[in-house]
Amino acid sequence: MNHEHLHYILATPAVELAEQSSESLFRIKRDAAVLLAAAKTVVEHIDRAVELKYTHRAHQLRLTAGKDTGVVHFDDGQVQVTADLPKKVEWDQAKLAEITRRIAASGDDPAEYLEIAYRVSETKFNAWPESLKSAFAPARTLKTGKPGFRLALLKGETP
16 A cells, blocks of 8 residues: 555545445555554654663653653754653552551541542353342443454455
């Protein structure tokens, strides 16, 4: 798929593209997926090169600023570089549950210290008897995601 073909596809309203044959849509989508995969690979490769080029300098600036993570800015020639090393904190759920029980046992409200979220596995919910499901149903909202379609040529068909 060349640039002219890409521009043609992008300039064609989706309503018109939908009138194309299923084989044509399959080919266009397959070609676009190949281009997307290649573009992602190129971007990842360039991102790795940028990381190699600037990691040490960003680390030094963070040390100078007295921080291990966060954003630092610096210039390299005519390019301003913003280097972000986000903080990623993970909490041990079992230990937090124990702390929550101790807080509640001491008479305090755990919600003053913790953000508490409840989840129910959809697989478990569907396996429950109706009596249990009915107790939980008022707290359950079903939303749908973006619809997805996969196209595949039938055997014996040529692309």
